[in-house]
Amino acid sequence: MNPAEPPQPPRRPTMADVAAAAGVSRALVSIVIRGAEGASDATRRRVLQAAKDLGYRPDTRARLLRSSRxxxxxxxxxxxxxxxxxxxxxxxxxxxxxxxxxxxxxxxxxxxxxxxxxxxxxxxxxxxxxxxxxxxxxxxxxxxxxxxxxxxxxxxxxxxxxxxDEAAGIRLAMDHLHGLGHRRIAHLDGGAAVGSAARRTAYLAWMADAGEAAQVIPGGPLESDGSRAAAMLLASMGRPPAGAGREGNTQAGHATYAGHGGTASGAPGAPTAVVVFNDRSALGALDTFRRAGLGVPGELSVVGYDNSRMARLEHINLTSIGQDxxxxxxxxxxxxxxxxxxxxxxxxxxxxxxxxxxxxxxxxxxxx
Amino acid sequence: MNPAEPPQPPRRPTMADVAAAAGVSRALVSIVIRGAEGASDATRRRVLQAAKDLGYRPDTRARLLRSSRxxxxxxxxxxxxxxxxxxxxxxxxxxxxxxxxxxxxxxxxxxxxxxxxxxxxxxxxxxxxxxxxxxxxxxxxxxxxxxxxxxxxxxxxxxxxxxxDEAAGIRLAMDHLHGLGHRRIAHLDGGAAVGSAARRTAYLAWMADAGEAAQVIPGGPLESDGSRAAAMLLASMGRPPAGAGREGNTQAGHATYAGHGGTASGAPGAPTAVVVFNDRSALGALDTFRRAGLGVPGELSVVGYDNSRMARLEHINLTSIGQDxxxxxxxxxxxxxxxxxxxxxxxxxxxxxxxxxxxxxxxxxxxx
DNA sequence: ACAGACTACTAGATCGATCTAGACACGGTG
DNA sequence: CACCGTGTCTAGATCGATCTAGTAGTCTGT
Incomplete structure (x- = not known):
């Protein structure tokens, strides 16, 4: 009720306020708040109680400025x-x-x-x-x-x-596909993205070891890159992509090619599986494959990389290399x-x- | 060469260092660095030059601590x-x-x-x-x-x-579809997500105004929610989803239903268009529709919400409400x-x- | 010539914490 | 009893900036 008293600046409590409330020095409050040693259990409790009562929270700016750590x-x-x-x-x-x-x-x-x-x-x-x-x-x-x-x-x-271990990851993918009977495996790479070179090299090495002909399709890290690379792969398989016109790129879609039946489509030597640079790119590729009427995994198996949250979504359920x-x-x-x-x-x-x-x-x- | 000199602590230069180098006070350096008024052009240049020479960068911690703004x-x-x-x-x-x-x-x-x-x-x-x-x-x-x-x-x-304006966004979507001839339009909603109620309400209001029967399918903000909701919609249309088994949720996929032909499928009164809560959900729904062999946009038109980067990817090219x-x-x-x-x-x-x-x-x- | 206003600048306090050096009390030792 | 060590606690400096108050110096108008 003192008219000289300031109206009510709800100032945030500082260490000095806590110290005053607990009847100790600022330094001791600092010790307690940091959990450093040098305070008795009794005062420790008292200080923490005072801090709690006042709703004290340490000011990050001051701590950052002063402390060496x-x-x-x-x-x-x-x-x-x-x-x-x-x-x-x-x-x-x-x-x-x-x-x-x-x-x-x-x-x-x-x-x-x-x-x-x-x-x-x-x-x-x-x-x-x-x-x-x-x-x-x-x-x-x-x-x-x-x-x-x-x-x-x-x-x-x-x-x-x-x-x-990029190389090990690619080998896991290749071994997995090999174990499923695949021999002609293509790689949609990551272009200039971080990690792309290592994965591409590992793929080439594995194929060389296996005595198979490698096929690298230039791609990139994004969905659109994967989609584009997938279209290139389809073309190389002698299999036209979905939709012909420009504007109608999604119209009617897969229906055009859906009657093909189960397996082994396109040119002889066409890949039966692809390992894609990452999940995002794989998602774009998947979309393009399916719209072209190519059954995944019926006609083509696809492996991604990252095991991202996206890949794990139930309706996508992409086989992927996880990075833990x-x-x-x-x-x-x-x-x-x-x-x-x-x-x-x-x-x-x-x-x-x-x-x-x-x-x-x-x-x-x-x-x- | 003085042995008493400390070996080389590459301390980051402070305002005091700049002040000393420029031959002015710390306060003046502060003025110049902040771009505040109260310094002549000549000294301003001199101080900035000194700061540059020393590679001075203001310390955010100190600035945050001291300044009221x-x-x-x-x-x-x-x-x-x-x-x-x-x-x-x-x-x-x-x-x-x-x-x-x-x-x-x-x-x-x-x-x-x-x-x-x-x-x-x-x-x-x-x-x-x-x-x-x-x-x-x-x-x-x-x-x-x-x-x-x-x-x-x-x-x-x-x-x-x-x-x-959520309501306006939904109306845009509805008007767009209406203009394309659609009358039976369903809504896959966002469940408990932020904004879902407003969009659902706007949808219901529009349908009521148009004198059409509304159909709201419970969904959510994620791809998986959209996929699940899409499956429910398919069921309500008397159209089984792709694949029957559990494990083989992606096998052969759409091929099963691809022969259906162009338009107007399923039960009478089945929707010819859906407005989905957001893009992520719409993407999940799109995937499910297409795998079920339902042509988008041939048999069903789909509108998303957010106009996210994802929606704009060329191979997805989702019609969407943009939030600017x-x-x-x-x-x-x-x-x-x-x-x-x-x-x-x-x-x-x-x-x-x-x-x-x-x-x-x-x-x-x-x-x- | 002098008050008043304005510009250019500086000394020193200050923000809220941490850190250093040291005070004080107390129990054990020689 | 003097001495030491240990545990608890405090005063005051400090981090690197900003802000306040104030000092020179210059210009302006009468």
Whole structure:
């Protein structure tokens, strides 16, 4: 009721307020809040109670500014990539387990990697995790904090990396198809995307080992790339795609070719299975195959890569190579923590696994 | 060469370093860096040059801590929602245009909205933009900073909102289909998802006005929801879905029903078009329809909602209601800025538009 | 010539935490 | 009893910026 009293500025309580309420010094409150040692159990309880009563929450800005250990890891991800989103979610959990906090910075068509990383540095992160980096390794290594690159193949020691074994993943896919009787297997590649070269090389090596003729169709990481590559593959099989006109690309669709019957279609030597660069691309390809009236997996088996949430949707149920996201995320955080603690950069390789789905099937003998 | 000198701590330069190099006070450097007035052009140039030479970058932590105007807007988004990702990207740009910075906080299966918002508050954001909030309006209104909710219908004044006109969007879809000759139009709804009720209501109202019998199939926001709802619709049309067995849900697929021919299939009164809650759901539905051998748009026209990047992929080319992302993002940032400046909460409604694609076509007369 | 206004600049307090150095109490030892 | 070690706690400096209040110096008008 004092007229001189300020009207009611609902100021957020600070450490000093808690200290006053609990009858201790600010420093002690800091100790208790951080969970550091140096306070008796009795006062610890008292301080925590006071903090709770006041609704105190530590101010991140002040903590970041003052403390030598911010316990903050920055994550750079491409906001247009669904699989990155999955990893981001897992990174939150993995970081929490190591008592680190995460702060995000997105890249995108109009926001570059450099910009994203620097905004993190200005915030005082102790390390940066960059998902599928496009910057050269040397540039990442030159940053003033340790960098962990995810999903990109090891770059030579200067930057820690966490990735799955691309070659092993492709071999899993090839072995799986081989076990189902497939011999003529094509590859729709990822073009210039991160990881594409490694997967293509592994495919070529496997085919060479098996003594089979390889067929690589240039593609890319997006649904549209897969769709386009699929159309090229169809053409090479002597099988026209669905719809002829330009405008009517979806009209009537598959009905045109649906009567073909079960197996072994098109030119002799046409592939009976394809391994696609990633799930997004595989989804585009699947769509194009099916609209052209090609039965999947009846006439053609398809394997993707990433085992993304999308691939696991029941109506899609794509056979895919899984990268074990939780393991990747945990390894990335551990690697970052280790480098912060002074360890040298290491390359972690996570073994991939094959997730069987409904888009691969045993090859039906042609002459049946 | 002085042995007492520390070996080489590559400390990041601070404002004091720049001040010393330029021969001015710290305060003046602050003025120049912020672009505030109160410095002559000559010194301004000198200070900027010194900053550049030293590679100075302002420390975000210190700036956030000290300044009353952090010019920081927090964005809460669901990392598993591709459409949110599109908006995030647009928000970065919209914020930059108003000289605000963005900081992200993701929600997800294991990270709630409350947690995400609070981490932003601890960072000192001046306002929060929450995309498709799930918390009750009252809870958002109780936060100590202004909140702008995106994509959720106006909640009654306490919280500013930016959303597209759901009812108008649905009407656009219905009018489009009506103009193509369709009369029996079904709706696959969004279940409990944000915005679903408004769209369903608008659909029912339109059908009532037109004197047609409405048919709402319960669905949801995900691909799998759309797929399931599509299967229900097929059943109601007396048309069995593709494949009979459980395991073989994709085998042979559409071939079973492909011979049906052009138009007007199934029970009398069966819909010739569907309006689906959103694009993701529509994609699932599309897949199920096509595998069942139902030609889209030959036998059934399909309209989605969001006009997402996915819908625009050339091989999908979904007719969809566009929410004008750039306008939404710009309005959200402007609204946040206005509330920070003291304005009352307002509800902004952005008119949607129809993006024609290849999944809708003129109805072929049944008795032709 | 002098008050008043304006411009260019600076010293020092401040934001809310952490960190360092040291005070104080208390029990055990020689 | 003096001394030491340990556990608990505090005063004050500090992080790197912004903000306030105030000081020179210049210009303007009468």
């Amino acid at each position: 911010t316990r903050l890891i920055g994550v750079v991800f491409n906001v247009t990539e669904p699989y990155h989103a999955e990893l981001v979610e897992l990174l939150y959990e993995a970081a929490a387990a190591e008592r680190y906090a995460i702060t995000l910075s997105a890249t995108g068509p109009r926001r570059g990697e450099r910009e994203a990383v620097e905004s993190l540095l200005d915030l005082g992160v102790e390390a940066a995790v960059v998902i599928a980096p496009t910057s050269p390794t040397a540039e990442l290594a030159a940053l003033p904090v340790p960098v962990v690159s995810m999903l990109r193949a090891p770059g030579g020691g200067a930057v820690a990396s966490v990735a799955s 996201g939780p393991a990747l995320a945990a390894a990335a955080v551990r690697s970052a923590a280790a480098r912060i603690a002074g360890a040298a950069a290491e390359d972690v390789v996570i073994p991939p696994s094959l997730e069987p789905g409904g888009t691969t099937a045993r090859l039906t003998p042609p002459g049946r | 952090t010019r920081l807007i927090g964005v809460v988004f669901n990392v598993t929602e591709p459409y949110h990702a599109e908006l995030v990207e647009l928000l970065y740009e919209a914020a930059a245009a108003e000289r605000y910075a963005i900081t992200l906080s993701a929600t997800g299966p294991r990270r709630g909205e409350r947690e995400a918002v609070e981490s932003l508050l601890d960072l000192g954001v001046e306002a929060a933009v929450v995309i498709a909030p799930t918390s009750p309006t009252a809870e958002l209104a109780a936060l100590p900073v202004p909140v702008v909710s995106m994509l959720r219908a106006p909640g009654g004044g306490a919280v500013a909102s930016v959303a597209s 992302g750039p306008a939404l993002a710009a309005a959200a940032v402007r609204s946040a800025a206005a509330r920070i400046a003291g304005a009352a909460a307002e509800d902004v409604v952005i008119p949607p538009s129809l993006e024609p694609g290849g999944t809708t076509a003129r109805l072929t007369p049944p008795g032709r």
